[in-house]
Amino acid sequence: MPGRHSLFWRLAALLVTFCLLVISLSGSWGSWIDLQTSYLSGEARRVLQGYADEAGRIAWEGPEAVDAFRDDLKQREPGALDLLDAHLQSLGSRPSIEPSRLTRMRRLEWPMSRRSQTLPLISIPLVEGRGYLAIQLPERYRPWRYRALLQAVALYLIPAGLTLLFCIGLYRVLIAPLARLRELANALHADNLGARVDPRVARRSDELGELGRAFDHMAERLDESLGLQRQLLRDLSHELRTPLSRLQVASEAGLSGAELEERVRREVDVMRTLVDSTLELAWMDTERPQPVLEPVEVGALWEILCEDACFESGWSPQRLPCRLPAAGGLPGPGQSERAGAGAGEHPAQRHPSFAGRRLRLPGRSSRRRLLAAVGRGSGARGGGERAAAHLPALHPAQRRPSRW
Structure with missing residues (x-):
């Protein structure tokens, strides 16, 4: 089970939110497109309103005039049409539309329904509201012409764009750090250890x-x-x-x-x-x-140093006095004696100016610490610092370089 701070929960929440957002937007966009593409265009409204104005001028001239108008209009707009009074009764000599269809008429400003298999019947009020022109919507004014294209844009293209943006965000959040790690790994491969x-x-x-x-x-x-x-x-x-x-x-x-x-x-x-x-x-x-701490006898350490240094340089042991207190054994790493001896040998080996000089190891103990100064007297400047760098910390001892 992923931990509380796992990236899984963030990705899951982000993905679920994105999916719900796309589904919600797709549904609302689809409904909005269906509604907006169901209204008649401005041109269709103007033409049909013009027919209603013509019908209003002859609606009350008698059934013969109404029949003549219907025949003339059918030549221009094939389809069902009729002039009706306020009670939906035909003003002509005979009804031209079935009464059952008259109850499903639409107004010019209403959205057109797509559930009917035939073109809808439009009801347009006549002048002064004394009747209606009922006319079937001409084919050329059918709405929903661009509905399929708009639905494709809303349901496919826009979600695809949002998904692309979502992937770019995921790339920046996930892949970009991994790509940076790959660059760092290549840098390590190229000996860039920093x-x-x-x-x-x-x-x-x-x-x-x-x-x-x-x-x-x-x-x-x-x-x-x-x-x-x-x-x-x-x-x-x-x-x-x-x-x-x-x-x-x-x-x-x-x-x-x-x-x-x-x-x-x-x-x-x-x-x-x-x-x-x-x-x-x-x-x-x-x-x-964890290294094992062994007791380091400072006196024995200095004796080893004196013996090797005297043999190599020809010095007398009196020129290498040890003035450290008898502090007993100090805990230190197993190789402290050898390293400490080397720290004292280096000045005598490397600096011929020590001829006639004395090399001392003074110091004092304080709170279980051994405070020692490697080298005293005149000699090569900086030699003490270099020699002290080779003296190990005799736990819990400290070292203090000084001038020669």
């Missing part, structure tokens, strides 16, 4: 509104997914440089066989973890599960 449905359509409470909102949600998910894929490729290529650069440093540092083997094994584990994390990230982007 295409969105008209807000007026998306705010509708019917099926078209639901379709528009579903399309917007799909477009947003697609845009977000492609953005995450691009970001993943950038991050993956960037993160792979770190263990590869350390392997290059290890190969050039002249380490012993055991130390080199340990370093290679460690960096291979890092790259394997990175690949596994990439697969997990792709799965999380598809399934969108």
Whole structure:
């Protein structure tokens, strides 16, 4: 059963109203056309009234004059005719019309009936109302001549035009939004990920509104997914440089066989973890599960950072002090340690101007939040902001970039 806001009810109400309107208009138009085409034309009235004026001048001259007039008029207008007195009695020597027909006579100003098989009998008053001229309507003055054409226009052409207008309205209401959705789908096909449905359509409470909102949600998910894929490729290529650069440093540092083997094994584990994390990230982007929060030890995180950075840059551990309070484990995503370590490694790797400088991690805890500033001291301008961009939010921690 369609819902209360379904488009079905609007369409049903609109269609029922339209059908009832067309039926009502067709019936009223048909009756109006029947009535208007039943009246005699102006020419017919003038001619027949002229015959009545002639009959009025000789009606009381006697039966012989009346018979002569009837014979003369029949030569001009073949059909039944007679001159009658006020009591519908013939003024001639003999009646020429059956008495039963005299009760069904019509007046000039009356509409003519179509129910009779023969032409109607017209009653025209004589001068001073002393009698009547009864004459059968001449064939050439028959009404209803254009009735069939007018009925066709009223019953077929006008409803067809109204139906066309109704279809145009339905097209604008239904098909136009669907055509717009098709254009938006083609825009998505052409890599225009910013295409969105008209807000007026998306705010509708019917099926078209639901379709528009579903399309917007799909477009947003697609845009977000492609953005995450691009970001993943950038991050993956960037993160792979770190263990590869350390392997290059290890190969050039002249380490012993055991130390080199340990370093290679460690960096291979890092790259394997990175690949596994990439697969997990792709799965999380598809399934969108609730990530499991794992405790992140800030001190251990900084030790990992110090060890890798010192090995790669040749710095001493004293140049990488950690001045964060012992806040214990903070909940965060499973890969927070690796990402946080990378955030601190990037300045030391990319900015040779750090030679002779100190990289500190000061901060304080406030209401279960860890407020940390990545980097202190002089160095490359803007490096802190770029490094802080790689530091994850250690839930419910905040990050605050600062100058180097």
